[in-house]
Amino acid sequence: MQSQHHPSTPDAETRLGLGLIPDETGSVSLQTVSRARDRNHSVFVLDTGLADDLDSLSADPDVTVLESPGPDEDDRRETLVSAARADGCDSLVVAAGDAPIDFEASRQRSLASPAYHADAVVAESRSTAGRLVGIPAYDEAGSIEDIVRDASTFAAEVVVVDDGSSDETVEIVAETDATVLEHDSNRGKGEALRTLFEYARTTDHESVVILDGDGQHYPDDIPTVAAPVETADADMVVGSRYLEGGPDETPFHRRVGQQVLDYLTFGSSGTKLSDTQSGFRAFSRDAIETLSIETSGMGVESELIMDAQDARLTITERPIDVRYEGVDGQTLNPVTHGVGVALFLARSISERRPALFYGTVGAALLGVVIGARWLLEWGPFASGTTEN
Numbered sequence: 560m561q562s563q564h565h566p567s568t569p570d571a572e573t574r575l576g577l578g579l580i581p582d583e584t585g586s587v588s589l590q591t592v593s594r595a596r597d598r599n600h601s602v603f604v605l606d607t608g609l610a611d612d613l614d615s616l617s618a619d620p621d622v623t624v625l626e627s628p629g630p631d632e633d634d635r636r637e638t639l640v641s642a643a644r645a646d647g648c649d650s651l652v653v654a655a656g657d658a659p660i661d662f663e664a665s666r667q668r669s670l671a672s673p674a675y676h677a678d679a680v681v682a683e684s685r686s687t688a689g690r691l692v693g694i695p696a697y698d699e700a701g702s703i704e705d706i707v708r709d710a711s712t713f714a715a716e717v718v719v720v721d722d723g724s725s726d727e728t729v730e731i732v733a734e735t736d737a738t739v740l741e742h743d744s745n746r747g748k749g750e751a752l753r754t755l756f757e758y759a760r761t762t763d764h765e766s767v768v769i770l771d772g773d774g775q776h777y778p779d780d781i782p783t784v785a786a787p788v789e790t791a792d793a794d795m796v797v798g799s800r801y802l803e804g805g806p807d808e809t810p811f812h813r814r815v816g817q818q819v820l821d822y823l824t825f826g827s828s829g830t831k832l833s834d835t836q837s838g839f840r841a842f843s844r845d846a847i848e849t850l851s852i853e854t855s856g857m858g859v860e861s862e863l864i865m866d867a868q869d870a871r872l873t874i875t876e877r878p879i880d881v882r883y884e885g886v887d888g889q890t891l892n893p894v895t896h897g898v899g900v901a902l903f904l905a906r907s908i909s910e911r912r913p914a915l916f917y918g919t920v921g922a923a924l925l926g927v928v929i930g931a932r933w934l935l936e937w938g939p940f941a942s943g944t945t946e947n
Contacts, residue, residue: 576648578639654679689765695751696772794872798839798879
């Protein structure tokens with residue numbers, strides 16, 4: 560097992576395998592499996608008596624479940640290595656248990672190792688003592704338990720704001736260690752974030768990270784997003800899907816709309832960001848104390864950027880991964896959502912920067928509204944709903 564890598568294989572073309580050895584309860588992280596697949600890694604899982612909720616792995620065509628040779632650690636690794644070689648992988652990263660993995664660091668370790676396989680690098684939680692992770696949720700019973708569990712690794716406290724769910728979201732969260740804040744009706748994401756900010760101000764936490772509860776965001780990106788806030792390099796960090804030139808899996812119609820909203824938010828705030836509508840964010844204590852959320856719904860992401868800019872808070876971005884496949888959230892029709900944000904921005908621009916409102920930004924807004932009306936009434940979104 561000390562065979563050498565092939566130095567002629569460029570890093571970008573190196574095909575990596577991920578070998579997972581379940582813990583003593585038979586558990587591996589389904590989030591780790593999903594993220595490895597998103598990165599086009601081959602996944603190999605040893606069946607040491609997999610937990611009942613992992614039975615679906617056997618039916619997954621992108622995952623190879625292997626019979627465990629027994630308790631000996633070397634034999635287990637040899638089984639994973641043999642399978643990875645047979646599958647054509649250039650190298651193998653091996654992880655034991657369900658701890659979150661730092662994929663980039665693991666890739667670098669594997670490429671630097673003279674051996675065929677290397678141990679995975681566990682994602683660092685950095686200091687979680689002063690970190691609150693907040694999750695706004697509406698009818699997220701299918702995903703919220705996993706999100707809360709994985710986020711807890713990186714948080715001193717996890718807070719779920721339930722925005723009037725009609726399913727079992729509250730009951731599921733109540734069975735975890737997370738704090739639950741409930742709305743008696745569905746008030747919108749802006750109201751959920753306002754409730755979260757108000758709660759955070761009553762605590763001693765020095766940073767707040769927010770991510771969605773539908774499974775689109777990966778909790779193991781929390782340290783990456785939180786880092787600039789926790790090193791006092793920024794007051795607000797936006798997790799961007801579009802940095803570093805990675806693969807863009809955003810559906811085309813969504814990306815076009817997001818680029819328009821990025822432009823409009825830039826025109827309103829003067830801050831140029833690559834992903835203004837991302838809900839994965841981190842805030843410093845100063846930002847939590849300073850920012851005041853007024854909108855109840857669809858424009859809250861843009862509002863926070865504009866208010867942070869007006870308050871002269873430092874804003875930056877960090878790269879994140881997202882997934883769309885298998886995400887079953889309560890997402891609005893993207894055109895309806897885009898029009899709602901555009902109208903919010905129109906009001907904000909007219910109040911904050913009236914000269915811009917009557918110039919190119921105003922013309923862009925008019926184009927958005929006219930185009931959206933066509934899409935909603937006569938185009939492909941006329942039914943009023945669409946998939947994620």
